[in-house]
Amino acid sequence: MKSTINAKDVAKLAGVSQSSVSRVYFEGAKVSEKTRRKVLAAAEELGYRPNEFARSLITxxxxxxxxxxxxxxxxxxxxxxxxxxxxxxxxxxxxxxxxxxxxxxxxxxxxxxxxxxxxxxxxxxxxxxxxxxxxxxxxxxxxxxxxxxxxxxxxxxxxxNNLNAGRAIAEYLLMQGSANMAYISGNENTSTSLEREKGFSEVLALHNLEYKKHASDYTYGGGYATALDIIEAGELPSAFFVANDIMALGVLDALQKKGVAVPEQVKVIGFDNIEMASWPGYELTTWEQPxxxxxxxxxxxxxxxxxxxxxxxxxxxxxxxxxxxxxx
Amino acid sequence: MKSTINAKDVAKLAGVSQSSVSRVYFEGAKVSEKTRRKVLAAAEELGYRPNEFARSLITxxxxxxxxxxxxxxxxxxxxxxxxxxxxxxxxxxxxxxxxxxxxxxxxxxxxxxxxxxxxxxxxxxxxxxxxxxxxxxxxxxxxxxxxxxxxxxxxxxxxxNNLNAGRAIAEYLLMQGSANMAYISGNENTSTSLEREKGFSEVLALHNLEYKKHASDYTYGGGYATALDIIEAGELPSAFFVANDIMALGVLDALQKKGVAVPEQVKVIGFDNIEMASWPGYELTTWEQPxxxxxxxxxxxxxxxxxxxxxxxxxxxxxxxxxxxxxx
DNA sequence: TTCACTTTTGCATACGTATTCAAAATATGA
DNA sequence: TCATATTTTGAATACGTATGCAAAAGTGAA
The missing domain is CATH 3.40.50.2300 (Response regulator)
Structure with missing residues (x-):
């Protein structure tokens, strides 16, 4: 098999010009039905595929x-x-x-x-x-x-819409009866983490509620360590809003290790709705990104x-x- | 900024031929140090980068x-x-x-x-x-x-080396005192699942031990469902060899849900050593793929x-x- | 310096396609 | 039917690079 079959080869076999072959493969170019058929047949026979590099070079x-x-x-x-x-x-x-x-x-x-x-x-x-x-x-x-x-x-x-999401999450947690909440952030220079927090804090401010912010890093290990620190410092809130799911899983594991009951003692909500959030071991409430x-x-x-x-x-x-x- | 600066432009500015420019960028071509310097300076000034498509077309x-x-x-x-x-x-x-x-x-x-x-x-x-x-x-x-x-x-x-891995896993589980084992396979037409099982069964056969094989599909859900079935059928072995980690996590979650103690009642070993295997919630024994x-x-x-x-x-x-x- | 030899350079060409332009073929209208 | 409008076609060229070949430049010995 010859490794390089080009439009000229096809043209020869089909009895047309190279231009016509090109036109058959170029979206929107005008070719008569007759030559199109001839070209496609010849191309099929030879196993022709247009060379992307030549195309890109010229277009x-x-x-x-x-x-x-x-x-x-x-x-x-x-x-x-x-x-x-x-x-x-x-x-x-x-x-x-x-x-x-x-x-x-x-x-x-x-x-x-x-x-x-x-x-x-x-x-x-x-x-x-x-x-x-x-x-x-x-x-x-x-x-x-x-x-x-x-x-x-x-x-x-x-x-x-991270802003709205943060707001809705705050409202939901309020409705669930939480008052003492904490936000575990992702990397602090990311717009996602900042906006999620902004919406969240806006709503809490409307209700004259404070919340504690804990800086973390969007990783499982980060969530785990942050939660552990919080527990050990005796600063357990009644609900965690965690900036993404993978961190939230870390938080859940830390809570479990320390024997903190979820959701009875602490509620946890994540963000993303990754597949693992639905796993039976976690069953994490979260915000689905579409x-x-x-x-x-x-x-x-x-x-x-x-x-x-x-x-x-x-x-x-x-x-x-x-x-x-x-x-x- | 002109979007297409080519070797000829650089050549003109550097006072050399296009070929020389080409040679500067072509690994292994011979150019004198003097022209190389001239070309690189000119290229820098113009922001020249060789066109990959033209290169690929010709080479x-x-x-x-x-x-x-x-x-x-x-x-x-x-x-x-x-x-x-x-x-x-x-x-x-x-x-x-x-x-x-x-x-x-x-x-x-x-x-x-x-x-x-x-x-x-x-x-x-x-x-x-x-x-x-x-x-x-x-x-x-x-x-x-x-x-x-x-x-x-x-x-x-x-x-x-899946064969050796399967063998080593069987030997390890034997050493741990398990006798009644089960293998949870991945997709059955994959060489990986088959070879892991082959090594595993070889060693068990040497000890005149039988094992039960349960077909699954390399997914978390598959592992979870398979384990649940086994538990409900009352066929719990003393150890599971699960063909990959993500399935093994499903197995662990199913065991936990059913209140089966790991490793006391059942041992579980996975394959791959994905990051999640080391999570505190799982701490899965596994085989690391290098x-x-x-x-x-x-x-x-x-x-x-x-x-x-x-x-x-x-x-x-x-x-x-x-x-x-x-x-x- | 001259000569022989090696290295470097430039010219010309090729890669496979898209596209312009004019010519050819076809369709349209009377 | 012919003349005209329209569509389709082919020849020629361009895209930006690598490379064979011959000319030029450089090197070294005598």
Whole structure:
């Protein structure tokens, strides 16, 4: 089998010109039904597939989306990854996966994205300096911050409505009769953690209630250690709002270890609704992030920007839902 | 900023030919130190980066590795994904992520990999028909099955030594005084589940011991349901060997729900050593798969095949380690 | 200096596709 | 039927790079 069958080969066999072959494979080009059939038959016979690199070279466009991710320890993100790949596949786009250890995407990875001239970029977990974000803009590469906002917010971002979620959670806990609450935060420089807290504190303030804030880091270990500290300091509240599920699981395990009854002594509510939250061992009440919708919004924007770049910025917020289980 | 600065632009500014610019960026080409400096200075000034697509078009090679994955619900695999991206990055390769829902990779995804003329392919979770695997061979694209073996084993595979692991686990449980054991399998057509069982049963047979096999599916829910069935049928053994950790966690939760004491009444041992196995709520004894080594072996093979294709097949088995915790 | 030899450079070309433009084919209308 | 409008086609070219080949530049010995 010859490894490189090109449009010219197909053209010869089909008895048409290379241009016609090209047109058959180019979305929206005009070809008569007759030549289309001839070309497809010849292509089938030869096992022809258009060379993506030649295409990209001449169109200066690609069908590759760069997806930047950091925290794969949190099961929420792998799920995001697969949903994105599935969603993009529908439109013929493939995903170039970029993993960063640091919070901020490394220059090397930025170069990769630029070298491959990706059609668009999704940043999930990680952050990106303003400089770098601007350089994508200069190249007219659309960019979406997924579940994060850049402080200078003239970039597009898609989030769950964290403010409303925080409010609803506070109201729910109040309704359940909790008065002495605590918030266990994620990494403190993330917009998600800050906004969840903001909504939460707003509502408590309306009821003239104080709450204690404990800084943590969005990891299981962090949640576990933080809860242990709180218990040992004798500062147990009547309810914990934990900034994400994986931390909340750590909190639950710490409570269990210390023999604190959930939800009788302490209520716990998480955020994300990862699969593990529904496990019989946990049955965690939580706030569901509507991943499908968020992904859909992201893809919609990227597709429209790829069709015609505007660089428009917006902060899209999708509403989530409270999932009541056994920890409240 | 002009979006497309090419080698000719750099050449003009540096006062050399386009070929010289090309040679500066081509690994192993000969350029004098003087022109190299001139070119790099000019490139820096213009913000030049070589166009990957033009490169790939002419060299007929790429720096893209296709990574095919199915089960992201099992935390083992996201970890594998990040380790691969990190390892490949060192050598300048990027990862094209392909997610498949079915066990077998879909034709559409195969086409994607071929269209992008990937330099190599890693199949982790999924399987691939012999036909498809052969077509990669026909294109001289090296292929590694990671943690899986194809039945017709003339393709390269890298696994943990599952046979030895199964043996060691049986011996360990025997030493702990268990006699009446049960194996909870993963998907039954996977080489991993079969080989783990084979080693396990070998050793038990040597001691003239029977064991009960329960078919399950490598998911938490599967482990949970299977264990519940066993308990309700009154068939509780003195020890469970569970084919992976995520299932073992389900088993532990089922046992806890039914008030079965672990390890007093039943011992449980898993496989993989995912992060959650070490959580205080579980403390699962398990078998550690040496991911780093497995990844390293895979990358080593792919790099050598990319340097010069041989299509050689081998079944590499890396030894794992028993991690003793509180469930045995 | 001259000559032989090695290294470096530039020219020209090729990779496989999309796209412009003019020519050819086809459809339309009277 | 012919003349005109419309659609389809093919030839030629461009995209940005790598590379074979020959010319140029550099090196070293005598």
């Amino acid at each position: 200066n466009r690609t069908k590759i989306i760069g997806l930047v991710m950091k925290g794969v320890q949190n099961p929420f993100y792998p799920q995001v990854l697969t949903q994105f790949t599935a969603a993009f596949k529908k439109y013929g786009y493939s995903v170039l996966f970029v993993h960063t250890n640091n919070d901020e995407i490394e220059t090397e990875d930025v170069e990769t994205l630029l070298n491959y001239n990706v059609a668009g970029v999704v940043i999930t977990d990680a952050t990106m300096s303003l400089n770098v974000a601007e350089s994508f803009r200069a190249h007219h590469i659309p960019l979406v911050f997924f579940n994060r906002k850049l402080s200078s917010s003239d970039f597009y971002s898609v989030c769950c 991943i499908e919708k968020m992904v859909k919004e992201t893809v919609k924007y990227l597709l429209s920007e790829m069709a015609g770049y505007t660089g428009s910025a917006q902060s899209v917020e999708v509403e989530g839902t409270l999932i009541k289980r056994k920890t409240t | 007929n090679r790429t720096k893209i590795i296709g990574l095919v994955m199915k089960g992201v619900q099992n935390p083992f695999y996201p970890q594998v994904l990040t380790q691969f991206t990190a390892a490949f990055k060192k050598y300048g390769y990027s990862v094209l992520f392909v997610h498949t829902n079915n066990d077998e990779i879909e034709t559409e995804d195969v086409e994607t990999l071929l269209n992008y003329n990937v330099a190599g392919v890693v199949i982790t979770d999924a399987t691939m028909s012999l036909n498809v695997a052969e077509s990669f061979r026909a294109h001289h694209i090296p292929l590694v099955f990671f943690n899986r073996k194809l039945s017709s084993s003339d393709f390269y595979s890298v696994c943990c 991911i780093e080594k497995m990844v390293k072996e895979t990358v080593k093979y792919l790099l050598s095949e990319m340097a010069g294709y041989t299509g050689s097949a081998q079944s590499v088995e890396v030894e794992g380690t028993l991690i003793k915790r509180k469930t045995t």
